[in-house]
Amino acid sequence: MKALLFLLVLFLISVPQASAADTSQVDGTHQVRISELYSDLESYDVTLYSNQPEEDLILEASLVRPDRGNEEAIATQTFSTGSFPANTRVMKVGFWDIRNAERGAYTLRARLLDQGKVLSESEYDFVYGSNSASRLQVDDLVPNSEGITVALSPNQASIFDLEYMLVDGHDVLYSTKTEKVSLTSVPEAFSASWGTLLENNKEYTGRVKVRVYSPSRGFIASAENFTAIDDAEITDIYEDETGASATVLGRSQVPFEGNLVFSVYELQESSGSGSSVFVESVRERVPVLLNDDDETVEVAWEERLTAGVYRLEIELFGNNGDVIERRETIIESDLSASNASEASPDAGNETSGEDGGNGIPGFSFATGVAGLAVVFSLFKKLH
Template sequence: MSRRKIVFFVAVLILMSVHSANAKDINIVDVFSDIDSTDITIHSGEHYTGITLKAELTFKGNVLVSKQIHIDEVSSDTDITKIAFWDLTNPKEGFYRTIMTMSMDGSVLETKYSNFSYGWQAMPGVSIKDIVPDSSGISIILAPFYTTKTGTSKPVLTDIEYMLVDGDTVIYRTTDNRVTVVQATPLSKDWNVLLENNHDYSTRVKARISSPEDAVIAQSKDFTSKDDVRITELYRDETGASATVEGYSQVPFDGYVVFTVTKDDTIIEEVREKSPILTTADDETIEIIWTRKLAAGIYGLSVEVIGNDGDILDRWDTVIESDYDSSADATPVPTPTETPGFSIIPAIFALISLILLSRWMDRRDG
């Protein structure tokens, strides 16, 4: 076989081994857009790298904003949702179109469109009145738009989707399906993924309704994640103390609990105890023992939870009333016991003295 044929054969094998993308194994499954932002969900049946999404917001045929989103890698049988914000100033009322194009290696794989109107569109059946996200989860309030002639609310059935966004990527999503909204309805969801401390995230809430017509509304809000732990229970006496702390954040808490005893504004003892790592709904009891029992009196006790950044997350001030008598534990000095037999020595000494004195007097008289 000639060198040219060998090279050609190897090239064919290489081309056959490269899995080319097609609309069957990677495709756009959902596109939503409004005047503030757009999100796109793609599904990949195989493993791919180097995917580019191009989002264009158009008005009367003119491109107002163009955003590019790069996906370095997507695993097989995976959904990925990306979000882009238009950042428009003073948008005009009218009909808008979003053009979403997915490409790889310079080749366009698929294009989809999302249309919406701004300023004069029909009002949907519900509105998202408020969004409050934090490091543990998200809370929202839904309210119906329509009321009957009697003044009561008209029930609306809606599906709610909650998204946690890091940069332009949805890292967690959960849903509430078939929620009946008759009046202002509060809803909450917890995040089930770990968060980084002092990191900026976004939340996105989408409500889908089918009556009086099919509609989707969305709203986003940002927050900065922080570790959060609180003292829920405290016990103390002259011997020691214990504090139960509970996690309220998906940022892992890796801090300390500090117990400080004071008497007349003077620190008597301070104990700094490392806490086990805590996240949302985790709790742990930290127990410590004083170096020595506190003598009778009234003491101040301050318990502080020190966070990952050295800041005070929670504090509980109380008192310790001790009735411990420290003298009760004093070891009594033993009374010396007189040894039998030792008391005869003085008597013998006196007897000998009398004998010697008698002999001396006899010699004198004689």
């Protein structure tokens, strides 16, 4: 009897397990949903997830405020999600333009649509202007072509996550996260570099989202616009009477495709006015640079600079032909005109014998002696 009762109990327990297995098979079909939401009165983000690739779904985001028992939709934005891959969390970002905002409760209501059919919907509630101060506050935010920097001040010792985002329209082009960062009592700046290429003269938005763990999970977000530009700097130069070089360091995620121009001017001491006479100019392309890449560009003068003092001007031109940086230095040469001629690249082609007066080159004399020795040796063997 006990054995029969045991088998009956075992059968009853196994029935829900079989049902759960059937549910997991149903979950394996096409699913697309809104997995996470956040909003304040400046910006919002909606995280989407699908187990299949998606194309051109419609996301509708509404900012709603209770009004005497009713709801008032303050702002609504509708846009295409474009395409996104399967099994990947994809974040879409939007920005509110709310003026004269009132304190109180607000709701972000998001719906994901496909040809008018609601695939998923979700809500996020928040309060604007509450008296409860956050553990952290954003003091400043500076995004640029290199990356993004945020200055945070702690109201209390805090542990938090920092997420940096590069936003173009509603799309997050690049994001990176630093987890379990801490602040105790002193403000501190945190930075991240963009890990993607930027387009020259295009406007982007840099956004940070701070997740504070306690006393309960909360978020702080801040965003600023910037225009991406190509940028670089000259970090080191070398110069002498034979040529010059300059090392260029990239300072942007816009690919730098600029040029260096080396110009030499001879200073005129006799004039007393500090004037100079143009000697020559050399233009060289700088290899393509990104942020923190560096390359050294070398040039040689057409002729070695003779004795005198010269002014070397080095100009770094950007992608659009604008001068990004200009450096000047002095070249002091003590090379006489005759020495310069002898040391010139063409000097090796001139004839100069060892005894000077007979006009016979040294190497020709040595060759002649060796030839005579060979002929004499052969003559002895024949006789």
